[in-house]
Amino acid sequence: MKQLFPIRHVMGYVFSLILSVVALAVIVWDMSFTTAITILLICAAIQAAVQLFMFMHIDEDKSNKASNYTNIAYALFVGLVTIFGTLFTMIWGYL
């Protein structure tokens, strides 16, 4: 029974709920822009980790390590390029 119970998924679900509440709190309570964005960014990073480890079990199958982590590196690359590239073209580099 113990092996069958999807403990990780349940934990992931609970974490996701907590993270959502924290994110909501940012709007409900008045706080400075910097604090709000910092909280949101940290939540986003934790959420991504929850997704990868709790729901998608990235560490489960050792034989896939190389391709899994290559994919994540690629995703990071694309994500960072999109975010900072957009800031670069639309705000910092804009005349």
Add this chain to the structure above:
Amino acid sequence: MKWDEFFVTGEPMIYGAMASIVLVSLAILVGLTYFKKWGYLWREWLTTVDHKKIGIMYILSALVMLFRGGVDALMMRTQLAGPDMKFLDAQHYNEVFTTHGIIMILFMAMPFIIGLMNVVIPLQIGARDVAFPRLNAVSFWLFFSGAMLFNISFVIGGSPDAGWTAYFPLASLELSPTVGNNFYSIALQIAGIGTLMTGVNFIVTILKMRAPGMKLMRMPMFTWSVLITCVIIVFAFPVLTVALALMMFDRMFGAQFFTMANGGMDMLWANLFWVWGHPEVYIVVLPAFGIYSEIISTFSRKNLYGYKSMVISMVAISLLSFLVWAHHFYTMGHGAMVNGFFSVTTMAIAIPTGVKIFNWLFTLHKGRIQFTTPMLYSLAFIPIFTIGGVTGVMLAMASADYQYHNTMFLVAHFHYVLIPGTVFAVIAGMYYWFPKLFGFRLNERLGKLAFWLIAICFNVTFLPLFFLGLKGMTRRMYTYSASTGFGPLNLLATIGSIGLAIGFAVLVYSIYWSFRYEPRDTTSDPWDARTLEWATHSPVPEYNFAVTPNVKSLDAFWFWKKDKQPLFEDKIEEIHMPNNNGQPFVLGVIFFFFGFFMIFSWWTPAIISGIAIVVMLAVRSFERDHGRHISVKEINKTEQQLRGDKA
């Protein structure tokens, strides 16, 4: 909403189209009933999870879409044939170039390529199907319902008319108040989800389902190109998904992401669109590179020159393709730093691309070249694509682009890369792999005739546009006066486009002719090719390989033929196959209605069909379907039949 807002009214051509749609649909329904083909259609096609059949359905849809996009193109060329033509008015011209662009790229080029991927990849890696066959069917039906949804827009509700790029603020609710651009955001979204799932499916298939011994560096080049393409799909399409969702919020729910007021940023749409859009052009061109690599090496009777450098340059292209998007809006007004950066990255892409061109040339060098139809397309591709590439480097220079931007020069450039890069490749691929699927070749004489018509008329159509652009003719311009002097070159281009149309007609006729008269192939390897798909029978049995091949080298099939290197060493065993299932088709139909109701903001039916989708997904997750087994006896029987033994 009144009826005359629901149906598009007032255009004789549109009434003609409506009548012909109704007639053709009726004819199909009556035909299916008369010939008692409903059961066959349902069992063999609508519910299939077989990658080969799904591939064929993709390719058929793509050919239909090529026809639709081609009619759009001919309408535009007719309107531009001479000064002050009155064939299309400004609004209609806007709609036609918008649907032409979207349909050609998203509903013709992508599905054609995905179709070839479906047909070839499992065979090339010695697998029995893709990793998730049911998901594959869902991908197809989502693509199909998105495509159908987009296509009905011209008779129901009105087509999108803000260009295939749908730039804001033009595409906003304020300036495009009809439902046209809702079609854009919803239909593309649905098709895009399908594409995304295809990407995931093929990455897993290629990484996990290769035959024993096929290391990554022993994969055929087409498989490599598809793997890299799918990685780009998986990382680029989410950007489109998000951008389209934001567009939907803006247009339907009063959000202000891309508006000019209330803190919105109109150019952010252009930015997000091209963050997806540039990788997208590599999504349609990299598999084409893979197809050419297979064909050129087969018909040069040599192994591919510089295998490793081919792989490295594709990986480099896949990374660089995410670093260049701003070259589509150099003139938006950002500073020299931004433009300089994107100029350099854009030009850098020419390097790996050039490496590939030279590799193909070296493969040809001293080869015993056979001028078959697929090879002709591949040979024509090299110089024509190079013209497209060189003009691309011209456009990449930000300061010069202020001159070229949004002129016919640009239109000529991208047709010079897209048509040889993608259209020639998929036609070549279709000719090349056709015998594998159907057991006979497409007729070579008709094929060559079509090739020469298409290759020559392509240049007659698009070469003049370079000069028109330099003279100052802008793109998306629905008419011009005689005093501009644009007349003669435009007329030439229009004549070329008629030739192109004739070429495509010959192509379609050659398919029909070959089905009726072409002698059947009995060898299963008519081209004397090198890769695994040719090691099984044609037409391919549903389980692909009776025995899984053991791969010992690159081009294992070739060395099996030439050096008697062993390939099939195991005994025939029971084969486990997935069951057919109607759910993907039903899901596609529901998505179609869901999208339709969303587009017209009919909320109650939209919510009902939305719930139906969730129910479908829930049902699926509780379902147990362990597939079925094909017994050794049955396999032996099929194999004997396919070999032609009289048992």
